[in-house]
Amino acid sequence: MILLMVAFAAIGWIEWSYLKKHTRKPKTKVWVMAFVAAAFLYNAIVWRCRIPPIDPVLTRWLGPIQQRLLGN
Numbered sequence: 619m620i621l622l623m624v625a626f627a628a629i630g631w632i633e634w635s636y637l638k639k640h641t642r643k644p645k646t647k648v649w650v651m652a653f654v655a656a657a658f659l660y661n662a663i664v665w666r667c668r669i670p671p672i673d674p675v676l677t678r679w680l681g682p683i684q685q686r687l688l689g690n
Contacts, residue, residue, distance in 0.1 A: 622665065626658040 637647050
């Protein structure tokens, strides 16, 4: 869990410095930080509650598209 927090803190810091450097609108900063926070909460809940991740669902939905794109 500590590594997860450190990783998301680093991602948040990198995003914040990029947005600050390129003078983005405050609304953009809120959207980006909200997405980082939502991703962190999702990962924390999956880790803490031991619920299954969404990967199998995405693989089932997007697998046929990937197969078509790869030509298999």
